[in-house]
Amino acid sequence: MKGYLHVDLDKCTGCRTCEIVCSLVHTGENNPMRARIYVIRNKFGVEMRPVYCRQCARPPCAENCPTDAIHYDEERAMVLIDYDKCIGCKICVQSCPFGAMKVDPVTGQVIKCDLCGGDPQCVKYCIDHAITFIPIGKQEKVIRSAVSKL
Amino acid sequence: MKVEVRYLLMFHRLTGKTKEIIELEQSNPTVRDLISKLGQIYGQQIVDALIDPKTGDVRYTPDLKENKKAVRILVNGRMTWWLNGLDTKLKEGDVVQLFG
Amino acid sequence: MRYAIPEYILRVDLSKQKIVKEPLPEKLARNFLGGRGINAKILYDELKPGIDPLSPENILVFGVGPATGTLAPASGRYNVSAKSPLTNFFGDANSGGHWAPELRYAGYGHIVFYGRANKPVYLWIDDDKVELRDASHLWGKDTWETEDMLIEELGDPEVKVACIGPAGENLVRFACVINEKSRAAGRTGMGAVMGSKNLKAIAVRGTKGVEVADVEALLNFREEANKLIANDLFYELYSRYGTAGLTTIYNEFGACTAFNSKEAYWENAEKLYGEVFEEKLTVHITACFSCPLHCSRVYKVKSGPYACIGESCEFENIVAYGTRCGNDNLESVAYASTLADKLGIDTISSGAVIAFAMECWEKGLITEKDTGGLDYSWGNTDVIIESLKLIAQRKGFGNLLAEGVKRMSERIKGSEKFAIHIKGMETPAVDPRAVQGYGGLGYAVASRGGDHLRALAALGYSLPKRAKELFGTDKAADRFSTIAKGAVVKFHEEMRAVTDAIEICKYITRTALLLPETIAKLINALTGWEIDKQEVLRIGERIVNLERAFNIREGLTRKDDTQPERMLKEPIPRGPSKGCVVQLEPMLKEYYTLRGWDLETGYPKKEKLVELGLDYVANDLEKLGKLAK
Structure with missing residues (x-):
């Protein structure tokens, strides 16, 4: 299913369950360092901010990639990495304005959110629904609730 | 006849109140009468939260399928389980605590 | 193949400044699992009976377990154990947050401290690199300053710090260990043992993972667990109101310690209920590592004499500085709670010693002459806060309070009858009679x-x-x-x-x-x-x-x-x-x-x-x- 992740910052408790689930389903290991999502926690600044790939339609990581290893796949509405082309230069890591591109400390490869192929597991385990998956074409509800907060 | 009802936790959220005096018309009212009175004031929602239609008793255990939580009703600090359940008699000045 | 069990035990001899890394045998884990279990085993096997808990002979153990750092729900806990300076029996305290997983990700299950450093030190664990470092510049700092300085010094915001405040340094018998500013391994005076060893802090950064035997089963377990937790009778209480919600329940039960246990129900406690706390002070709901229950919250008193920000003003704190001392001012309770975290004092025991002093005062067993002019009338919020500061520094009357209720009652004649402690440790918020x-x-x-x-x-x-x-x-x-x-x-x-x-x-x-x-x-x-x-x-x-x-x-x-x-x-x-x-x-x-x-x-x-x-x-x-x- 086409869609994207949406985070409600008011609901995020900073428990980092998303980090562990992510690393577990992608690497079989419980290791936040290998997760494609991570939470910046500033408790007394009262900010819990999950950082993750926005699946940009014009992704800066792709635009700056010297080997065209990254592209936006319109059909899946997702930014994908072609590891056959990737030379591991990490320019994408520096290019991402959200800090969503990481380097896996075990494989040395750059990693990013792949929405678990359309069924993001972080969403499933986030008990407070701080992270939700918004199917494209059905974002109305989110926008409405965002507008109501203005 | 008047009793004091205290709305704790979930019931604070449902009613927006912490406590209030409820007047019951019956001469020998029970917890069941109180709940039906609360239903008149706050709607069926509060009745559904308190009574499990499957057992006809207080919702002592959660209903995972219906997504209903377990609750406790206390009369003067004593759980209705140890009293007479929904048929527990109430008298003037009793304190009924609802929590869940 | 061995899974989930941490790889190593670290043995740190503070007297000799020597660190030894040894494998953690799987058989040990099979019999005692980890955390509190292996801590107890190490203490039983290695500690000489009858020693003074504040002497270099005491052994201090930090431990995490097989669930730590995994998707197991609420897997951010660790135990600190030693012989207790408060009870002279088994001492042990447990804390949450994100410190424990960090230690686990560095590959360690337990850290065992022996002896006493000749000057203040802290232990820095950076994955495989483990070293004792000078902590002279940190000595005297509170737990918040210590953490900020260490993170700055070590240059990584993900470094997690467990440390003691002035109370631990000054050997207050109920000093605690604080990690991430607000999580406490609170009870039995583990902070004092740390202080007695001149060990100011343990800073950790770990970047390795934990492999488990059955990934699928763990994912399924967590899914089921989330369901069970979300439908539990107490879920709304903890997740929405935090443990502050228990103030409501226990007072309505008539089981809430008040006025040094003279009472177990107090009308004014309504001002301290979870619902009030949520409305007036909660600014954000927070959670320990991997926790679906998230009973923690950041609170803020915006202005006035009790202006403060902090995290986790628990039910125990509300009773300790509130009802137990006859104090119904919620803002002062929150302030005292933050202060106790900064000073590194156990909230339950400190609230109990103040309440005990208040009853002694009421009964005329102590006077201004004993207290250095402080008025220990019930509900005197200023004296509650002042007491905490005096306890941490062991100044004036605080030097007696810092000894705990049992030792106080031995010195204040006629007070034994209402000295509320068991085996020397002050009892918690729920009145056991109810x-x-x-x-x-x-x-x-x-x-x-x-x-x-x-x-x-x-x-x-x-x-x-x-x-x-x-x-x-x-x-x-x-x-x-x-x-x-x-x-x-x-x-x-x-x-x-x-x-x-x-x-x-x-x-x-x-x-x-x-x-x-x-x-x-x-x-x-x-x-x-x-x-x-x-x-x-x-x-x-x-x-x-x-x-x-x-x-x-x-x-x-x-x-x-x-x-x-x-x-x-x-x-x-x-x-x-x-x-x-x-x-x-x-x-x-x-x-x-x-x-x-x-x-x-x-x-x-x-x-x-x-x-x-x-x-x-x-x-x-x-x-x-x-x-x-």
Whole structure:
């Protein structure tokens, strides 16, 4: 299913369950360092901010990639990495304005959110629904609730 | 006849109140009468939260399928389980605590 | 292949500045799991009985377990254990947050500290690199300053710090260890032991992972666990109101410690209820590592004399600085709570010593001459806050308060009758008279003294249906009845020991994930062992008995398994639990019988220890003449 992740910052408790689930389903290991999502926690600044790939339609990581290893796949509405082309230069890591591109400390490869192929597991385990998956074409509800907060 | 009802936790959220005096018309009212009175004031929602239609008793255990939580009703600090359940008699000045 | 069990134990000799890394044997984990269990084993095996807890001979152990840092729910816990300077018995405290997973990701299960450094030091663990560093510049700083300075110095915002404040440095007998500014390994004075060793902090950064035996099973377990937790009777209470919600429940039960346990119900406590806290002070709901329950919250008092920001002003803190001291000013309670975190003082014990001083004041046993001019009238908020500062520095009257209620009562004539402590540790917020199993028996037999978390017999007052399934009678869940309370407390003690040993939180296992079959499933998914519910209970029983043996060796007898005189003799004067006292004897008898402990001495019997694989412990006790016939 086409869609994207949406985070409600008011609901995020900073428990980092998303980090562990992510690393577990992608690497079989419980290791936040290998997760494609991570939470910046500033408790007394009262900010819990999950950082993750926005699946940009014009992704800066792709635009700056010297080997065209990254592209936006319109059909899946997702930014994908072609590891056959990737030379591991990490320019994408520096290019991402959200800090969503990481380097896996075990494989040395750059990693990013792949929405678990359309069924993001972080969403499933986030008990407070701080992270939700918004199917494209059905974002109305989110926008409405965002507008109501203005 | 008047009793004091205290709305704790979930019931604070449902009613927006912490406590209030409820007047019951019956001469020998029970917890069941109180709940039906609360239903008149706050709607069926509060009745559904308190009574499990499957057992006809207080919702002592959660209903995972219906997504209903377990609750406790206390009369003067004593759980209705140890009293007479929904048929527990109430008298003037009793304190009924609802929590869940 | 070995899974989930941490790879190494670190042994740090502070006197010789020597660090040794040794493998953690799987067999040790198989018998004691980790965390509190292995901590207890290390202390029993290595600590010389009869030593002064504040001398270099004491051993201080930090431990995490097989669940730490994994997707297991609420897997951010660690235990700190040593001989307690408060009780002179087994000392142990547990804390949450994100420190424990960091240690686990660095590859370590336990850190054992020996001796005493000749100047202040901190331990810096950066994955495989472990070193002792000078902490002279940190000495005297509070826990918040210490953490900020260390993170700055080490240059990585993900470094996690557990440290002591001035209270630990000054050997306050109930000083605690604080990690991430607001999470406390609170009880039994572990901060003082750290201070006595000149160890200011442990800073950790770990970047490795934890492999588990069955990824699929762990994912499924967590999915099921989330469902059970979300539908638990207490979920709304914890997740929406935090433990502050318990203030509401226990006061409505008439089980809320007030005025140094003269009362167990207070009308004014309504001003301190969870609902009020949420509305007035909560600014954001926060959680420890991997926790679906998120009972923690950041709170803020925006202006006025009590302006502050902090995290986790728990039910225990609200009672300690609130009802226990006759104080209904919520903002002052929040302020005192933040201050205690910064100074590194256990909130329960500190609230209790202040309340005890207040009753001494009321009865004219102490005067301004003793207190240095401070007025210890009930509810004097300023004196509560001032006391904390004096305690941490051991200045003036604070020097006496810093000794704890038991030692205070030995010096203030006529105060023993209302000295509220068990085995030297101040009892917590729930009045044991109103909850026979949870408090009456649970506190009396807890290995670390007046404590609710060893048994946390939550089922003993809340779930009659479940109680009937487990214990054959719903009366097991009747808080006024003594029926089946021995069985209830034993069962809960076993389960709490196991969850402390695998290191997941007691609040998710409080009722939602309480059952041994549930925990067996988790342990098996993590480790690949195939253990059943009987084995889970057996491991719990083994840990409880080992802690018991530790205490017996230190001189504990049946007379120590008791309640303060007030709890046994003075009925609760008012409120929904009016007239109750702790009916200890019948419960204790049932409990000892089920435990296989001698009814007269409280010593374990040989058969029981042998059955649990603790033959060598039986031999030790036999040599000391402390094994029951």
